[in-house]
Amino acid sequence: MSSAFLTDRYELTMLAASLRDGTAARPSVFELFSRRLSGGRRFGVVAGTGRLLSLLREFHFGDDELRFLRDNDVVDAEALRYLENYRFTGSIRGYREGELYFPGSPILTVEGTFADAVVLETIALSVLNHDSAVATAASRMSIAAGDRPLAEMGSRRAAEQSAVAAARAAYIAGFGATSNLEAGRRWGIPTMGTAAHSWTLLHDSEEDAFRAQVESLGVETTLLVDTYDIRTGVETAIRVAGTRLGGVRLDSGDLPIVAGEVRAHLDELGATETRITVTSDLDEYAIAALAASPVDSYGVGTSVVTGSGYPTAGMVYKLVARQDAAAGWVAVAKASADKGSKGGRKSAFRSIQDGVAVSETISVADGFEQVHATSDHPGSRALQVTLVDNGDIDASYEGASGTASAREHHLRVREELPVRALALSKSDPAIPTVFVDVA
Incomplete structure (x- = not known):
């Protein structure tokens, strides 16, 4: 089954226009990030990466999809020919699922041609905004519960597929079981009821x-x-x-x-x-x-599957770097006062002192000359891993094993949080995000 129609029309109209004016093949870098943490929370939790990679495997345009696009005059004949053979052939680096994030964290970096990457905007945001909102709420609940077990039981308070996704996100963030049988079957989560x-x-x-x-x-x-x-x-x-x-x-x-x-x-x-x-x-x-x-234990329903009042993580997907007509790299960014962003290709590191996170360090460069290395960041932990390499999806992040690995990673990195991050009251992020320009 194709996942390609889990998208917005304007992505395909941009693709069609770029094919027409010759910019479709321009190498580009898109970034998925959050400008701020929803609800005055002190940290966020990345969730949905494994689901996104699985959906990316099915992101193609079959006869039914192409027929709809043609019959409804969504794109022209040239775009239809392009989409007939579309497969994502670019690369994606990003934070591991279960990782913590903060404002400005480059949670996903999508590299490829403009045509390759622009069409992934909606599906990436749909998955990560929902799952990360649930995981962030679930992690706060897990911290509040301490050693007492938590069970997710909110399926009746969400759309049917959202419920399955929410069960997975809650499990990654510290819940021990779910009432949702499909989540148990699909991802090996213990079920209860x-x-x-x-x-x-x-x-x-x-x-x-x-x-x-x-x-x-x-x-x-x-x-x-x-x-x-x-x-x-x-x-x-x-x-x-x-x-x-x-x-x-x-x-x-x-x-x-x-x-x-x-x-x-x-x-x-x-x-x-x-x-x-x-x-x-x-x-x-x-x-x-x-x-x-x-x-001795808790069962949580409505609050966890709705992000405890904040059902989206507020992430955005923006073009941050591209080649110009002379094949030189330039950083690009939206400059509006309340929705501005930081252009340039980025690498992310978490600075650690005595086992405690003290800052999110983001190094920024115009193009591909930036190296993903920790040598310039002593005492830091590199945050990005390769998820897709020239169209080759890393299967280790998918399925039941990927879900279990994400859970283990989250519980491990949560131990790095400073004490102030564990409070439930609204506040600034627990650690600052520091941008460092690479010369």
């Missing part, structure tokens, strides 16, 4: 519902105890399952108070090892408020 309130309401009594669930799933299951009276629900759960019951779930009420009462009641009944899971419209602030409560 037992029963909803409808299960209890289906039966003639709460005890009948609990007994049937235990008989089906075993005593290690988690019983939802707040369909009716919570105290009675806890007593019924332990009477049915015994003191070896795996867990109870709370989905309503003043959770810090209710969790304390339920913990005390479980202990009185001898179920000292029975775990308490809380759900009920949690976000990072609610999770932080439960830090002192006797809660």
Whole structure:
């Protein structure tokens, strides 16, 4: 199935015009970056790279796509001939999935002809804006949760494919499981889930519902105890399952108070090892408020799949360097007051002191003379890797293994954050972005 129509019309009309005026073949450098961090957050998390690379494999124009373009007079005959054989043959460097980013970070650098690279704008932004917004929110929730496990359960609060993507992004950023089966199948994410309130309401009594669930799933299951009276629900759960019951779930009420009462009641009944899971419209602030409560794990739905109030990361895709008519490289950039950008091809390094990140250093050059090396940046970590080399996509970043690797990378680099980055309040980015021009 082609992914080429996951795009905006103006990319193809620009391509057609560039073929007509002879600029289509100009070597160009596009950059995907964010001017600022959404919501006054202190860091961002890159997510979606593996998904983007998989979509790039399918980015071609088949008979159906070409017929639509022709029938709707979107592009001319010359452009149709070009698109008939289109495959991305350029190169892409970028931050590893799971990496942290800050304002101005060159998250993706797309190099190729203008025609090669311009058509990737929408699909790149669509994937990374959504997934990075979810991952950034999820990482904040993971930090707030500490050692307590988090499960993503927001599929019913998002479009069907967005839900699958959100589950993956949340897992990369620290969640341990998802309720979404497609995410489990596609990317090897652990899945979880037992029963909803409808299960209890289906039966003639709460005890009948609990007994049937235990008989089906075993005593290690988690019983939802707040369909009716919570105290009675806890007593019924332990009477049915015994003191070896795996867990109870709370989905309503003043959770810090209710969790304390339920913990005390479980202990009185001898179920000292029975775990308490809380759900009920949690976000990072609610999770932080439960830090002192006797809660064992969290289930998060709406907030995580919607970026906890910021459903896009605000990234943009801009031309930053190109060859001129004399084959010389020039830096280019938009110069408007509120949407300006920094032209030039860039390399990115994170400066580290005593294991703690202190700045994002971005070296800038007009063209391809810039070298991706750390020799000029002692004490720094290079942030960019090659994702696509002359059209050859690195498969190691895709699939279940790529997802697991992104998760491991995120949890590792998150340890570099300064303490001030862990606060949930709105503030400036945790570290500054410093641009250094290469002579």
